[in-house]
Amino acid sequence: MKKISLYIHVPFCKKKCSYCDFVSYENVEENLIDQYFQALYEEIRAYRTLLNGNYTVETIFIGGGTPNFVAVEYIEKLMQVLFDSFEVEKDAEITMEANPNGHSNKEEMLRYKKAGINRLSLGLQSADDALLKEIGRSHCFQDFQDAFAAARQAGFDNVNIDLIFGFFGQDRKAFEDTVQYVVQTQCEHVSAYSLKLGEETPLYETYMEQGIDVEEEDWEDREMYRYVCRELEENGYEQYELSNFAKKGYLCKHNTNYWDTKEYIGFGVAAHSYKDHARFFNTSDLEQYLEDIKRNASAIEEIEQLNLQKRKEEFIIMGLRKTKGFEVDDYTRRFGSDFFADYEKETAYLIEAKLIETDKKNVWLTEEGKDFANIAMMEFITEINY
Ligand code: SF4
Structure with a gap:
């Protein structure tokens, strides 16, 4: 299970x-x-x-x-x-x-x-x-x-x-x-x-x-x-x-x-869920929430199916929040490609800027990178998707 x-x-x-x-x-x-x-x-x-x-x-x-x-x-x-x-x-x-x-x-x-x-x-x-x-x-x-x-x-x-x-x-x-x-x-x-x-x-x-x-x-x-x-x-x-x-x-x-971008279900007004590679958003309006639940026991207002690119980006961004960063093997297991090949340019730039580090097994933010976490993370986001 x-x-x-x-x-x-x-x-x-x-x-x-x-x-x-x-x-x-x-x-x-x-x-x-x-x-x-x-x-x-x-x-x-x-x-x-x-x-x-x-x-x-x-x-x-x-x-x-x-x-x-x-x-x-x-x-x-x-x-x-x-x-x-x-x-x-x-x-x-x-x-x-x-x-x-x-x-x-x-x-x-x-x-x-x-x-x-x-x-x-x-x-x-x-x-x-x-x-x-x-x-x-x-x-x-x-x-x-x-x-x-x-x-x-x-x-x-x-x-x-x-x-x-x-x-x-x-x-x-x-x-x-x-x-x-x-x-x-x-x-x-x-x-x-x-x-x-x-x-x-x-x-x-x-x-x-x-x-x-x-x-x-x-x-x-x-x-x-x-x-x-x-x-x-x-x-x-x-x-x-x-x-x-x-x-x-x-x-x-x-x-x-x-x-770790694992699955969760959120209940209540404004709650979010993530399941089967999709994000679900409940309405943020309290009155609307009560009405929706009364009508059909669900208050989901929006569903966003994440494509492969978005899932990769989320995995990297969320993973970089952790002190140990994310595991490169986990990336390969989930997405079937090599992280360093997918993000060769971005990785080289961020290592040069001393914002991330890697031992080839994990990738994580440096101490300086923690101060500029948003800047480092933005490097991995493609404009096409956001
Ligand atoms: S108003 Fe906001 S910050 Fe203050 S206790 Fe409530 S949820 Fe927390």
């Missing part, structure tokens, strides 16, 4: 952060949340026939939004529907994203665990209360510490902490203190993302009004990136992807499956 990953999107938050361009809604009525979950259960059940007998579920990721913003009952029921609908592997990695402003006391954490969730991804972002306030997070550092302690007390032994950096004028010392705090928690995994500000976010507008050029190369951001990489590495975390670090044995399997 083949293996597959599942992603479930919970698009609700207590309050919208000023830098956020995820599909998430603040201040929604309980009634709408209830309608959404009923639709979600229906969408999941509709996949039973397609997956059962052919696939076992290797990983599940409940993301958002803020999945622990909704009543715990919804998540318990969601897990039940997933277990009833699919063949979930006994040792499946089941992650839920959670924010300290949601349901996160010890009793609630115990309920998540009992429901089958075995990995938590907690959003700290920063331990600096002034920055948290400035970027519109609706929790403070103490809230995070309470949530983290509750997770540990409930027995969660696989916890990721999310960080974000690169805000204009961000206090460097406060950022370093945040990293030191994270190390001291001894969490198993850290995701540290450099801010990529979408044009439609309130913070982008604020920066524009203040005359801040968000497109300009930000060396402060790169300095912070190097700091977090160095500190985590020195404290026993292996950097295995551009923004992800893990203690031995705690790599996130779900995200690794994305970077």
